[in-house]
Structures are given as structure tokens and as C-alpha cells.
Amino acid sequence: MFSTEDIRRVRQETPGLGHRVHLDNCGSSLMPEPVVSAMKSYLDTEMRLGGYVAQEQQLGALSDAYDSLSTLFGGKSTDYALASSAVDAWTKAFYSIPLTAGDNIVTVFNDYCSNYVACLQRAKRDGVEIRVARAKSDGTLDLDHLADLVDSRTRIISLAQIASSDGLVADAAAVGKIAAASNAFYLLDACQSVGQIPVNFAEIGCHMATATSRKFLRGPRGIGFLYVNAEARAKLDPVVITNKSAAWVADNEYELATDASMFEAWEKSCMVQMGFGQALKYFLAMGVGKATGQTQRLAADLRGRLKSLRGIKVECPEAAQAAIITFNKEGWDAADVRVAMAEKGVTVQVSTIFHTRLDYTARGIQAAVRVSPHYYNTPAELDQFLNTLEDL
Numbered sequence: 001m002f003s004t005e006d007i008r009r010v011r012q013e014t015p016g017l018g019h020r021v022h023l024d025n026c027g028s029s030l031m032p033e034p035v036v037s038a039m040k041s042y043l044d045t046e047m048r049l050g051g052y053v054a055q056e057q058q059l060g061a062l063s064d065a066y067d068s069l070s071t072l073f074g075g076k077s078t079d080y081a082l083a084s085s086a087v088d089a090w091t092k093a094f095y096s097i098p099l100t101a102g103d104n105i106v107t108v109f110n111d112y113c114s115n116y117v118a119c120l121q122r123a124k125r126d127g128v129e130i131r132v133a134r135a136k137s138d139g140t141l142d143l144d145h146l147a148d149l150v151d152s153r154t155r156i157i158s159l160a161q162i163a164s165s166d167g168l169v170a171d172a173a174a175v176g177k178i179a180a181a182s183n184a185f186y187l188l189d190a191c192q193s194v195g196q197i198p199v200n201f202a203e204i205g206c207h208m209a210t211a212t213s214r215k216f217l218r219g220p221r222g223i224g225f226l227y228v229n230a231e232a233r234a235k236l237d238p239v240v241i242t243n244k245s246a247a248w249v250a251d252n253e254y255e256l257a258t259d260a261s262m263f264e265a266w267e268k269s270c271m272v273q274m275g276f277g278q279a280l281k282y283f284l285a286m287g288v289g290k291a292t293g294q295t296q297r298l299a300a301d302l303r304g305r306l307k308s309l310r311g312i313k314v315e316c317p318e319a320a321q322a323a324i325i326t327f328n329k330e331g332w333d334a335a336d337v338r339v340a341m342a343e344k345g346v347t348v349q350v351s352t353i354f355h356t357r358l359d360y361t362a363r364g365i366q367a368a369v370r371v372s373p374h375y376y377n378t379p380a381e382l383d384q385f386l387n388t389l390e391d392l
């Protein structure tokens with residue numbers, strides 16, 4: 001649990017707090033000052049020395065991001081490739097998995113829009129079937145159904161660990177056991193889970209996992225990562241290769257990297273990479289259990305209080321517990337609630353049917369206001385949010 005001193009320090013180190021109540025942390029959270037400083041200082045070095053010399057001088061610091069990723073999320077630092085976003089990382093992994101007509105992809109009812117449209121494209125292009133594991137009556141993923149859908153032609157099992165539309169946490173390790181007994185690659189979308197709950201990809205048993213920096217990890221925009229284990233690397237030929245993923249060793253030959261850099265581009269923003277590395281260090285220094293525990297405690301409090309507000313319909317299934325809560329206010333469009341709250345200095349987001357069509361269609365939801373606390377929010381801020389919502 002956070003002490004008063006923890007809260008004071010964290011808030012002092014977060015310049016974005018204090019002016020507004022920021023409750024869109026699953027969209028993009030507020031960076032701590034050390035992250036911003038690391039980027040400013042790197043940019044300054046680039047300004048003085050030029051990009052290449054700056055990079056050479058700070059190679060050690062730049063590689064910290066990979067080490068921290070493996071410390072935080074399991075595996076080795078060589079299992080991690082950096083990408084420009086979670087979707088960039090996910091598509092690189094997904095499109096590298098060969099599919100032939102008659103194969104199938106098993107995904108879930110609350111899959112994320114970008115992942116699902118990619119499945120639709122491959123269904124069209126490669127003649128594969130998409131199989132969707134359904135929800136049980138309590139709203140959670142029906143693992144028995146998922147297991148039944150997997151057969152000898154299943155090549156990909158795709159799961160979003162925490163849905164961005166309602167904070168349901170899937171049992172990713174149970175899916176790992178199903179995947180282990182199949183021929184499929186298990187591709188985990190951990191975009192909303194890293195930084196929000198403890199996550200270990202090696203323990204979950206996924207072959208590949210993807211996430212971004214800017215959400216619960218509190219890093220900058222423009223960077224994400226791919227975890228890809230040795231077994232998957234040995235079997236996969238990346239859909240695109242670059243001068244980082246392969247060396248041009250003879251006129252007609254190249255040698256593919258054997259570590260996760262086989263999926264990486266050489267050119268990227270080193271400044272952003274420094275910021276991301278700093279965000280990971282910040283999270284490590286705070287302690288994963290402490291940080292994620294505080295986030296979840298605030299979320300449980302907020303969820304409970306929202307449920308008891310008159311005229312508010314919480315749109316999440318009963319079993320949803322994470323720090324992403326969706327709701328509607330009687331007589332109001334979700335988009336108008338967002339705008340009205342913004343005018344009162346409270347930042348929330350809207351989740352629509354375009355983000356998770358299968359799930360929202362089945363539950364008759366077009367859009368919902370989405371609110372997501374982080375450990376740095378205070379009970380007083382939650383009060384302000386709830387009072388503002390009530391007063392609209």
C-alpha cells in the first residue's frame with residue numbers, strides 16, 4: 001500500500017497532476033519528471049553532437065530498456081524488440097506467422113479492433129477461418145470453449161489480457177496451457193496489462209507478447225515492444241526484415257539475427273527509447289506489487305462507488321475488476337459526458353463499438369464513458385470526478 005509519503009513523492013514527480021484530474025490512464029498516462037528529463041537531456045546531447053555520436057556515447061543507457069523489460073516481464077533481454085507502438089509490434093508478429101487456406105485463428109469475444117481487422121484481412125487473403133471464444137454468463141472468457149475451438153489447424157491463438165473496453169482480466173496462463181498442447185503460436189496483447197497488474201510472459205507461456213509505453217507504464221508515446229521467445233524465433237521468418245534484423249553478408253545472402261532484433265528496425269527515436277527505459281526503471285524502483293496494488297485498490301473503490309451512483313449504469317461485467325471502468329449516464333451520450341467533464345477539468349475517455357465490436361454488439365452497447373485510475377490518483381480526485389459526474 002502507498003504511504004502518505006509515497007503519494008506525496010509520486011505526485012510531486014508528476015508535473016501533469018494538480019491542474020486536472022487525469023483519469024484516462026489506459027489511454028495515455030502522465031509521465032513522471034525523470035522520464036521527461038531523460039528525454040530532454042538526450043535531445044540536448046543530440047543537438048550538440050548529432051544523432052550518431054549521441055547514440056554511440058549512450059549505448060549502455062539505451063540498452064537499459066531491454067534489460068528492464070526482461071527484469072519486469074520475464075525471459076531474457078534478447079527476447080525483446082522495440083517497435084513504434086503496440087500495434088506495430090503486434091502486426092509484425094502476427095503477419096510473420098504463415099497461414100494457408102484451411103488453417104484457423106482462435107481469438108476472443110473482446111478482441112481489440114486493430115487485432116481483429118488484421119485477422120479479417122488474413123481470413124480474406126489467406127482463406128483462414130476466425131474462431132471466436134465466447135464469454136461465460138458472468139462475462140469472463142469461456143476457457144473450455146476456447147480449448148474446444150483449438151484443433152490441429154489452429155496456427156494462432158490471440159488474446160488481449162485486459163480488454164480496453166471494460167477491465168476484464170483474462171486468465172492468460174490458462175490460455176498458455178491450452179496453447180502448449182497445440183501447434184499454435186500464442187500471441188498475447190498485453191497493452192493494458194503491463195504496468196497495471198504483475199505480468200510475466202515466460203510464466204504465462206505465450207510465444208509472443210506486445211505492449212506500449214504510454215499507458216500504465218507511464219513512458220512516452222511513439223514506442224512499444226514485442227516479446228518473442230526463442231522457440232517462436234526459431235520457427236518464424238519475419239514478415240519484413242531490415243538492416244537491424246539481418247546482416248547483408250554476401251552479394252546474394254543475408255544472415256537473420258537470432259535474437260528478437262530480427263523484428264526490429266535500425267532507425268528509431270533514441271530520445272523516446274531513453275524515456276521508455278527511464279519509465280521502466282521508475283516502475284521497477286517503485287516495486288511492481290506496490291504500484292499495481294495501489295492502482296487496483298483505487299479502481300476497486302471507484303468501481304464500487306460508480307455502481308452506487310443514481311443514474312449511472314456501469315457497463316462492465318460483474319467479474320471485471322481492473323482499472324478500466326466503462327459506464328453510461330442516463331440521458332447522456334458518452335461523448336457529451338467526456339466533453340462536459342473535460343470542461344470541468346476531468347479527463348476521461350470514450351470506448352465505442354469500433355474498439356470492440358463483437359463484445360459491445362452482443363451487449364447492446366454503442367459507446368460508454370471510460371475511466372481508468374492510476375496509482376498517482378488520490379481519493380480526493382476520485383471524489384471530484386464523481387461529484388462532477390453527478391452534477392452534470
Ligand SMILES: Cc1ncc(COP(=O)(O)O)c(C=O)c1O
Binds near residue numbers: 087088160163192212
Ligand atoms: C488492448 C489494446 N491493444 C492494443 C492497443 C494499441 O496500442 P497502440 O496504440 O500503442 O498501438 C490498445 C490501445 O488502446 C489496446 O487497448
